[in-house]
Every structure is written in C-alpha cells, then in structure tokens.
Amino acid sequence: MRRDVRILLVGDEGVGKSTIVTSLIKESYVAHVQHIVPEVTIPPEVTPENVTTYIVDSGAGQTDRPHLESEIRKAHVICVVYAIDNPQSFDRLPTYWLPYFRSLGVNVPVILVGNKIDLRGGEVTNEALEDEIGPIMSEFKEVETCVECSARLPLNVSEVFYFAQKAVLHPTAPLYDSRDHVLKPACINALRRIFKLCDVNKDGILDASELNEFQRKCFDAPLQAQELEGIREMVKQNEPGGIRDDGLTESGFIYLHTTFIQRGRLETTWTVLRKFGYAEDLRLQESFLYPRFDVPYDCSVELSHAAYNFLTDIFEVYDKDQDGALNEAELIDLFSTTPGNPWAAQKFPDTTISDDNGAVTLQGWLAQWSMSTLLDHKMTLAYLAYLGYPLSPLTSALQLTRPRKSDRKKGKISRSVFLCYVCGAAGSGKTSLLRSFVGKPFRDAYDSTSQIINVVNSVEIDGNQKYLVLQEFGSKYEAEMLRNNRKTDLADIIVYVHDSSDTNSFSYISNLRQQYSLDHIPTLFVATKSDLDLAQQRHEVQPDVYCRRLGLQVPVAVSIKAGQTADVFQTISRVAMNPSSYIPGGSDRSLMSPGARMRLYVTLTALAGGASTCLFLIYRTLWRPGGAPLLPAWAGQFFGWASGRREL
Numbered sequence: 001m002r003r004d005v006r007i008l009l010v011g012d013e014g015v016g017k018s019t020i021v022t023s024l025i026k027e028s029y030v031a032h033v034q035h036i037v038p039e040v041t042i043p044p045e046v047t048p049e050n051v052t053t054y055i056v057d058s059g060a061g062q063t064d065r066p067h068l069e070s071e072i073r074k075a076h077v078i079c080v081v082y083a084i085d086n087p088q089s090f091d092r093l094p095t096y097w098l099p100y101f102r103s104l105g106v107n108v109p110v111i112l113v114g115n116k117i118d119l120r121g122g123e124v125t126n127e128a129l130e131d132e133i134g135p136i137m138s139e140f141k142e143v144e145t146c147v148e149c150s151a152r153l154p155l156n157v158s159e160v161f162y163f164a165q166k167a168v169l170h171p172t173a174p175l176y177d178s179r180d181h182v183l184k185p186a187c188i189n190a191l192r193r194i195f196k197l198c199d200v201n202k203d204g205i206l207d208a209s210e211l212n213e214f215q216r217k218c219f220d221a222p223l224q225a226q227e228l229e230g231i232r233e234m235v236k237q238n239e240p241g242g243i244r245d246d247g248l249t250e251s252g253f254i255y256l257h258t259t260f261i262q263r264g265r266l267e268t269t270w271t272v273l274r275k276f277g278y279a280e281d282l283r284l285q286e287s288f289l290y291p292r293f294d295v296p297y298d299c300s301v302e303l304s305h306a307a308y309n310f311l312t313d314i315f316e317v318y319d320k321d322q323d324g325a326l327n328e329a330e331l332i333d334l335f336s337t338t339p340g341n342p343w344a345a346q347k348f349p350d351t352t353i354s355d356d357n358g359a360v361t362l363q364g365w366l367a368q369w370s371m372s373t374l375l376d377h378k379m380t381l382a383y384l385a386y387l388g389y390p391l392s393p394l395t396s397a398l399q400l401t402r403p404r405k406s407d408r409k410k411g412k413i414s415r416s417v418f419l420c421y422v423c424g425a426a427g428s429g430k431t432s433l434l435r436s437f438v439g440k441p442f443r444d445a446y447d448s449t450s451q452i453i454n455v456v457n458s459v460e461i462d463g464n465q466k467y468l469v470l471q472e473f474g475s476k477y478e479a480e481m482l483r484n485n486r487k488t489d490l491a492d493i494i495v496y497v498h499d500s501s502d503t504n505s506f507s508y509i510s511n512l513r514q515q516y517s518l519d520h521i522p523t524l525f526v527a528t529k530s531d532l533d534l535a536q537q538r539h540e541v542q543p544d545v546y547c548r549r550l551g552l553q554v555p556v557a558v559s560i561k562a563g564q565t566a567d568v569f570q571t572i573s574r575v576a577m578n579p580s581s582y583i584p585g586g587s588d589r590s591l592m593s594p595g596a597r598m599r600l601y602v603t604l605t606a607l608a609g610g611a612s613t614c615l616f617l618i619y620r621t622l623w624r625p626g627g628a629p630l631l632p633a634w635a636g637q638f639f640g641w642a643s644g645r646r647e648l
Contacts, residue, residue, distance in 0.1 A: 001274060003044075004052040007164045008071050009113075010097065011081035012089045013060050016115040019151040020081065021057050024161060029152045035059060048162065049169050055161065072106055076168045079111045079160060084148070085119040090132075098140045107142065109167035113160050114148040138179050144172050170266040174282050183258055186282040187269075193337045194276050195253045197388035202317050205247030218275045231256065277385060289382040293395045298403035298489060301377040302417050303370060307397035310389055315365050325359035338386035342379055343368065351455050352438055363458055364438075370467040371456035373398065374417045404492065408579045417467040418576040419490055421521075423478065424497030425508035429528035430472045432560040433497060437470055437569055442561050449474030459573040468573050470495075482516040492576040494521045498543065500557065501532035507539050510546070513584075522579040524572060525555035531562040550584040 009017040018033045025040060042053040056075070058068045072078065080097050082089040093112060101110070112133065133146045144167040149156035172178065175187040183191075198206055198214045206214065211231075212222045223231075235242035235252040238259075242252025260268045277288030295301055303311075318334040319326055326334065335341050343351065351371070353364030360368070373380040377398055384397050391397070401407075401415040422430050427446055434455045436442070453472045458465050473481050481487050488494075496512070498505040513519070525547055537543060544554040556568050575582045 001169060002051070002076075004054065005049075005165050005168045006054045006056065006074060006076045007079060007161060008056045008058060008075035008077070009079045009081055010058050010068065010072070011060065011113075012083075012086075012092060015081045015083040015086065015089050016151050017081045018057050020113070020115060020149065020157055020160065021055055023151040023154040023157045024055070027154070029154055036064070047165065049165055051165070051169065053161070053165060069104060072101060072104055075106075075108055077109045077111065077164045078106075079113050079164055081113045081115050083119075084114050084116050090114075094136050094139060098136070098143070101142070109144045109164075109171055109173070110140070110142045111144055111160070111164050111167060112136070112146040114146065115151060117148045117155065118150040118152050141173060141178070166266065170270040171280065172261070172266060174280060175266065175269060176261045181262070183254065183261070187257075188254060190273055190276075190278055190282050191254050191257055192250060194272065195250050196337055197276070200317075203247075205244050205249055206253065207245075207247045211248060218272050234259075284385070288394075289385050290378055291381065291394050293377065293381065293398060295377065295400065296403065297486075298405055300401045300404075300415060300417070300419075300490070301373055301380075301398050302401060302415065303373050303380070304397055304399045306391055307369075307384065307389070308366060310384070310387075310391075310397070311366060311369055312362065314387060315362055323355075323359070325355045325357070325361045326365065327357065327359040331360070334387075337388065338383055342372070342383055346454065350435075350438070350440060351453075353457055354439075367456045367458055367467055370417050371454060371469045374419060374467075374469060375454065404489070404579075411578075411580055413577050413579070415492075416465075417469065418492040418573065419469050419471065420572055420576070421481070421488075421491045421494045422470050422472045422497060423482070423494060423509060423512055425499070425502075425505050426475060428497045428499045428502070428505050428508075429560060430497050433526070433528065433558070433568075434470050434472055436560045436565060437468075444561075450476060452477055457569070459569055461570065461573050461577060466573055466577075468569060468576070470572075482512070482518065485517070488516075488518060488521060491521050492579070493524060493572060493582070494518060495524050495526055495572060497526045497528055498537075498555070499529050500527040500543075500555075501529045501535050503535045503538045506537040506543050506546075510539060519584040522575050522582040523550075523552060523584050524575050524582065525552065526568060527555040527557045529559060529561070530557040530564065531559040551586060552582060552584060 009021065011017050018035070018037045019030065021037045021040060022030045022033045036059050037057040039057075040055040042055065044050045044052050047053055056071050058064065058071055060068070078101065080093055082093060084090075098110065101108075129146065129148070133143075137143045137146075145163055147156060147160050147163055149160050151157060175184060176182070177184055195206070196202075198210055200210055200213075208223075208228060211228065215221060215223045231248070232243055232246065235248065235255055239252050239255035242249055242255050248256075257269045257272070260266070273282070277284045279285045293301075314334065315326065318330050320330060320333075321327075331341060341348065343349075348368065349358065349360035349364055352360060352368045354360045369380065381394055381398070385394055389397055407413045407415070422433065424430050426448060431447070431449055431453065432442060434453060438455045438457050449472055451474060453474070454469060456467055456469045459468050460466075496509040498509055509525075525543060527543060539546070541549070547554045553571075556566055556571055558565050558568050
C-alpha cells in the first residue's frame with residue numbers, strides 16, 4: 001500500500017475549491033480566501049490511514065491551464081467540485097471535466113464533490129442523488145463516489161478528503177462493477193484462493209477455529225462469539241448455501257465481501273487481499289512471491305525443517321483416498337491456488353518416486369521439492385507463497401549450505417541434497433541409469449536425449465537420509481554446461497558412463513575430460529550393460545587401468561536391464577559425502593580455482609613439450625642412422641613411452 005496520497009481539487013470558477021481547503025485546515029469558514037491556496041501537507045499521524053496527504057488547489061482560468069495540467073498528471077485522486085446552486089457547474093462534469101482527464105491520458109480515481117449544500121432549497125433524498133449521479137458513474141468508471149458538503153457551515157468537509165484518500169488506498173474499480181453491482185472476476189478468483197488457503201482441513205467450509213485464525217491473520221484479533229453468530233445469521237438469511245454445518249462456505253465468504261464493498265467498507269476487503277499478497281491490480285506482488293534471498297557463490301539452497309513439515313502436511317491433507325500417494329486429480333486440486341503444476345513440462349512424476357499407478361508418493365513428493373529448491377530456489381519460494389506457507393518471513397522455508405570448497409577442505413560435508421552430473425556417449429545407458437534410480441521400468445527402445453533430464457530420490461547413508469539429484473544434459477546441452485565454470489562448480493560429483501560392450505564408448509568420456517576442466521569435481525566411472533560381452537575399448541589403456549592411474553575407484557559395473565545396479569546410487573552418494581578421496585589426481589586439485597587449473601595445464605604442457613624436444617636431440621646425437629643404437633635397450637623403451645600419447 002502506498003505511503004502518500006496526492007489529492008487535487010478542480011472545478012469551475014466560483015464553486016468553492018479554495019474555501020473547502022481552507023475550511024479543512026482552519027476548521028471554520030473563511031469568507032475571503034486567495035485565488036489558489038498553496039499546497040497543504042498533512043502528516044501521517046493526523047490521518048486515519050497513517051499516510052502523508054498532499055492537498056493541491058487549482059484554478060480554472062486560461063492562465064491557470066499549464067499548472068492545472070501538470071497537477072492533473074501528478075495527482076493520485078481528483079476531486080471535481082461543483083456548486084449545488086449552479087446547475088451549469090454540475091452539467092460540465094460529464095461534458096467537460098471528465099472527458100478532459102481522459103484526453104490527458106490520466107486514469108486515477110475521481111470523487112464528485114457537491115459544495116454549498118447550505119444553499120439548496122429543501123432536502124434531497126439519497127435516491128434522488130443517485131438518480132443524478134448514477135448515469136455519470138455508469139459512463140465514467142473512474143468516478144468512485146459523490147460527496148456533498150458545505151464549506152460555509154462547515155459540513156462533511158473532512159469526509160471529502162477521507163473518501164478521496166480511501167479511493168486511492170482502497171479503490172473500488174479493481175474489485176467491484178458499479179454498473180452491474182457485482183464483484184469483478186479477478187476479485188472473485190482472489191477471494192476463492194484465500195478461502196481455499198484458510199480452509200485448512202479442505203472440507204469446503206470455514207469452521208469457527210478457521211475463521212478465528214483468518215481473523216487473527218488479517219486483523220490481529222479473534223472473532224468474538226457474538227460477532228461470529230451475527231455473521232452466520234446474516235449469511236444464512238441472505239445467501240442460500242452460504243452456511244453449512246455451522247461453517248461458512250465459499251459462496252458465503254464471497255457474499256460477505258460483496259456486502260462489505262456495497263456498504264462502503266472496502267478497507268475490510270483490501271486488508272484481507274493485501275495480507276494474502278495481492279497488489280492493486282489483484283495480482284500477487286513480486287515482493288510477496290520472490291522475497292530477497294542471496295545465495296553466495298559455491299553455496300546451495302535446501303529446504304528448512306519447517307518447510308518439509310509444511311509440504312508433508314499439505315500432502316496428507318490432499319491425499320483424499322489416503323493411499324499414501326497423490327494421483328493426478330489430487331495434484332490438480334493441490335495446485336489450484338497456484339498457476340499450475342510447476343513440473344508439468346518435466347513429465348512429473350517420472351522425475352521421482354511414484355507408485356504402480358503413477359501417483360507420486362510422499363518420498364517422491366519431498367524429493368521433488370528438494371530437487372526444485374536446489375536447482376531453482378526462487379520457484380520454490382513462489383510456490384510456497386502460492387500454497388500458503390504459514391511462517392513469516394517466507395524465506396524461513398530455505399536454508400543455505402556451506403560453500404563446497406570449504407566442506408571439501410574440512411572433509412566434512414554438511415549438505416543434505418547432492419547434485420550429480422551424468423555424462424557419457426549417446427547410447428551408453430545414461431537415461432536408463434536415471435530411470436532406474438527413480439524406480440521406472442527399463443526400456444529396450446533407444447530414444448536420444450533432446451533436453452536436460454533431472455531425477456531425484458532419497459538415499460540412506462549411515463542412517464542419514466540424503467537426496468541425490470541426477471542430471472543428464474544430452475548432446476544438445478552437454479558442451480554448454482561443461483564449458484561453464486559456474487555450472488560445473490555446482491556439481492557435487494560427476495559420473496562418467498560408458499557402455500562396456502561398445503568398443504568406442506570409453507574414448508568419448510576420456511575426450512570429455514581432456515576437453516573440459518573437470519578434475520576439481522569428485523569423480524566416479526560407471527560401466528553399463530554388464531550383462532553383455534565385455535568389449536576391448538579402443539583407448540590407450542583400459543578403463544580399470546585408466547581409473548587406477550587417476551587414483552580413483554575402478555568403474556562400477558551395472559546392468560539396468562538385468563536389474564544389477566551394484567548399489568551404484570549409494571556409491572555415488574558416498575563419493576559426494578567424501579569428496580576429497582575421489583578427486584582425479586588427488587584432493588589438492590579440488591581446491592584450485594579454474595584459472596589456477598588452466599595455468600597448471602599450460603605449465604605442464606610446456607614442460608612436456610620441452611622434454612620431448614630434449615629426447616629428440618638425444619636421439620639425433622646418439623642414434624646412428626642405419627647402425628646400432630648407442631643407448632642401452634631400456635633407454636629406447638623409455639623414449640618410446642615418452643614420445644607416445646599417454647592419456648589420463
């Protein structure tokens with residue numbers, strides 16, 4: 001809600017604009033006032049809404065036009081004053097003033113102010129006033145209301161500025177159609193969402209305890225028993241189906257707010273809407289959905305204990321058939337207060353654990369949220385807000401981990417959710433490995449990976465539950481991800497997959513390691529399709545020798561088709577938990593920055609080049625063409641090893 005309101009008074013000459021301002025300030029009538037009263041500032045502590053209010057007077061003469069147009073454009077609300085004893089000033093409201101505002105492209109609330117009611121002959125009924133004002137309000141939606149006053153008496157002068165202030169802070173237009181006397185669709189949708197969030201047990205009614213909690217959240221006070229009974233009686237008498245089992249239904253809830261608005265109590269409905277994050281356009285505010293939450297480099301984001309409890313609670317509430325899983329209909333119902341299922345494009349729940357019917361289990365539900373938080377914590381924050389996370393601030397749902405480098409240096413891992421990159425040649429079995437991790441059946445048919453695939457499941461390590469996220473890039477995104485140091489630094493482990501039955505499969509991952517700077521990441525090699533005949537890899541050394549030279553565990557052999565996974569997922573998690581033992585070439589490399597790794601690479605390359613040149617000179621000097629070598633046999637063997645490519 002804005003913290004200041006700028007009120008502009010306009011109207012024909014002689015209608016009493018300046019006198020109204022003076023009467024408000026002096027609290028009495030002043031017979032002779034200047035042509036245009038200087039701008040008045042009313043401090044927030046004086047106003048009911050606790051906002052700073054600026055009151056600006058204006059003239060209607062030709063010489064006043066530049067100042068008038070400037071002020072119209074700056075105003076938050078415009079009070080158009082007419083004189084009750086001057087019918088022409090009233091007639092000019094729809095024929096001159098209101099079209100004039102529109103011609104300037106101004107779209108702010110307008111209050112019609114009828115001054116000099118002390119000069120009216122006889123009394124006027126509300127019905128007669130409505131007959132006069134109704135056609136204008138129907139044609140010009142920006143007109144909020146009409147107030148009659150007398151600056152001379154003075155009478156209703158403060159009400160003029162109260163309604164002007166209210167028109168800015170609690171506007172009618174977004175909520176209510178004054179022509180048809182009904183709530184607007186956006187308002188109805190917002191109230192329905194609020195009702196559903198407040199219906200904690202999802203039984204379709206707000207019982208006494210739920211109404212009290214709603215009242216406490218919005219107005220910081222519980223409902224008295226007499227007030228609650230009065231609400232029930234009013235709704236029961238005027239809205240069929242508004243009360244059921246002594247509880248307020250959705251239609252009854254909407255009826256109440258319609259009544260508040262029609263009776264001029266817009267501040268009640270606006271207070272409710274704002275407490276639930278809505279802005280003046282009846283959209284949830286960006287600051288409500290995305291509060292600031294800074295994530296330092298090399299840290300990751302996880303759910304707090306309170307967030308896990310909240311997600312468990314809503315899972316159980318929406319599991320209507322109590323089968324321990326959420327089916328498609330239950331998920332649609334659960335996400336009805338949000339823009340929709342955030343994982344629909346990812347083929348959820350194929351990304352996590354589900355039952356035989358494809359319904360996501362509680363284990364899979366919590367795992368999916370853990371993965372989402374790790375990969376996109378802003379989405380998690382927004383959806384927790386949509387779902388009605390009860391604690392404040394919203395960011396209490398998240399917690400930061402220590403930097404990865406700090407954990408690796410200390411040898412003690414504090415995080416509970418690990419990210420694993422899965423790389424390998426096309427057809428090596430990466431997708432099958434991912435599907436196996438989340439309990440999905442093996443597929444014989446090969447389908448190339450065209451987009452990034454993420455899956456998640458929980459893994460128990462030494463009695464502690466951890467969440468492991470496996471991410472496969474596919475050929476389209478692999479190079480983009482691996483050349484980006486900021487992306488690779490997010491990985492807790494990298495798994496290189498090769499098809500043990502394909503002679504060319506291992507060369508692909510060996511080339512990956514040479515092409516990209518990845519040796520700071522804890523590493524594990526996996527050999528798939530162990531049910532098939534083992535093929536000799538077309539590579540300088542075989543995979544087991546290759547791994548030993550790097551100081552790593554030999555490849556874990558698995559067969560997804562045969563269901564032989566050799567506890568590979570527990571092994572992956574243990575690597576993430578003990579990263580320093582699985583750094584290619586030693587743990588010191590994991591502590592080096594990408595720049596330092598590159599400098600080391602260049603230095604070693606230069607040294608290797610120098611060594612090759614030296615050996616070549618020895619060869620030219622000591623080895624006679626066509627004759628016997630002057631070097632001993634072991635030197636020739638050494639030269640043959642050094643001049644060849646020895647890849648790691």
